[in-house]
Amino acid sequence: MPTVQLVPTLRRRRLGEALRRYRREAGMSIEQAATVMRWDNSKVSRIENAKAHIRPAEASQLLSVYGVDAPDVLSAIETLARDAGKKGWWTTYGDVLTAGYKDYLSLETDAESTRICTPSLIPGLLQTGAYAREIIGAVSFWRPQEEVHALAEVRKARQSVLTGRVGRPPLNFWAVIHESVLHQRFASQPSLMREQLRHLLDMAVLPNVTIQILPMAMAPNPGMMGLFEVVRFPVPWPTVVLTEHMVGGQFVEGTEHVQIFEASFDRIVAAALPVDQSRETIKRIMEKD
Structure with missing residues (x-):
């Protein structure tokens, strides 16, 4: 079955940009983040480029890896991960x-x-x-x-x-x-x-x-x-x-x-x-x- 290409909606782009920013602030490479999450390197890259879905729980876990624990940030990221694919x-x-x-x-x-x-x-x-x-x-x-x-x-x-x-x-x-x-x-x-x-x-x-x-x-x-x-x-x-x-x-x-x-x-x-x-x-x- 062919892979379904996700539409890089504005919400997905904003989510990916935020996760990329937190990864860089943590001083981690894509490879390091993928290793900790036990993901393929391409998954982190595709999420950051709004080309892959990430579940709210995964987004929260990724932020934990990056050392982000502010409740308002966690809530905002989880909400956007949940709503990223919704059609307006x-x-x-x-x-x-x-x-x-x-x-x-x-x-x-x-x-x-x-x-x-x-x-x-x-x-x-x-x-x-x-x-x-x-x-x-x-x-x-x-x-x-x-x-x-x-x-x-x-x-x-x-x-x-x-x-x-x-x-x-x-x-x-x-x-x-x-x-x-x-x-x-x-x-x-x-x-x-x-x-x-x-x-x-x-x-x-x-x-x-x-x-x-x-x-x-x-x-x-x-x-x-x-x-x-x-x-x-x-x-x-x-x-x-x-x-x-x-x-x-x-x-x-x-x-x-x-x-x-x-x-x-x-x-x-x-x-x-x-x-x-x-x-x-x-x-x-x-x-x-």
């Missing part, structure tokens, strides 16, 4: 989603918190279905209508991370939105933006959601450079930053650039209106319509 709900959308988008959805599902700056649109996790269809249709203008609707469905389905995840608390979500976004209008649907602003106010009530508005008369700040998102995870997983462009996005992980983005978000928060004033601003603009 988004797999049913097939090729409509790019590989990078699927990776992002996997990150979002596992994340502890997300901090996002959006100078030109409402963040995806806070969009109504109607707003999502208008924005996706405008930005992905080359896609057929059925794909636009599918992407809007995905965007709405993503929002479940804000209200509850099986066995996990909701995602902590902090968004800073430029005031100009609140003044967007859609000629084909005059009531669309009012409904979107009402939705923002409803979401702002959730204890895990923070929304701030960057006022028109703001001090210069890093948010002027464009959309970015800082995604944080439980220990030991590193923080990931996502920047977006017309046909996809780019991940920044494990570099000093991540710290720059985190410091940038802090400066953006300082330039934004306090939470209460932000809600009043949204309400005032909504009631103008």
Whole structure:
């Protein structure tokens, strides 16, 4: 029977990278680790390269070999080993989603918190279905209508991370939105933006959601450079930053650039209106319509 090739999912890649890092920190070679575990050398290599499965108990034993005994690390590694092969709900959308988008959805599902700056649109996790269809249709203008609707469905389905995840608390979500976004209008649907602003106010009530508005008369700040998102995870997983462009996005992980983005978000928060004033601003603009 031929060997089944495992798909190197994002979770498998993150697990393999973590195990490789702990092995190197322990000063062990692949051969030494394999000898202690009584494995073939290729098994350690394939696990680290996301090409082989490792059971949670094996992952825990391997960490013990590497001298790692922190409970939070053990728990995180075992959980990822258990979930590495699980298929996300988004797999049913097939090729409509790019590989990078699927990776992002996997990150979002596992994340502890997300901090996002959006100078030109409402963040995806806070969009109504109607707003999502208008924005996706405008930005992905080359896609057929059925794909636009599918992407809007995905965007709405993503929002479940804000209200509850099986066995996990909701995602902590902090968004800073430029005031100009609140003044967007859609000629084909005059009531669309009012409904979107009402939705923002409803979401702002959730204890895990923070929304701030960057006022028109703001001090210069890093948010002027464009959309970015800082995604944080439980220990030991590193923080990931996502920047977006017309046909996809780019991940920044494990570099000093991540710290720059985190410091940038802090400066953006300082330039934004306090939470209460932000809600009043949204309400005032909504009631103008």
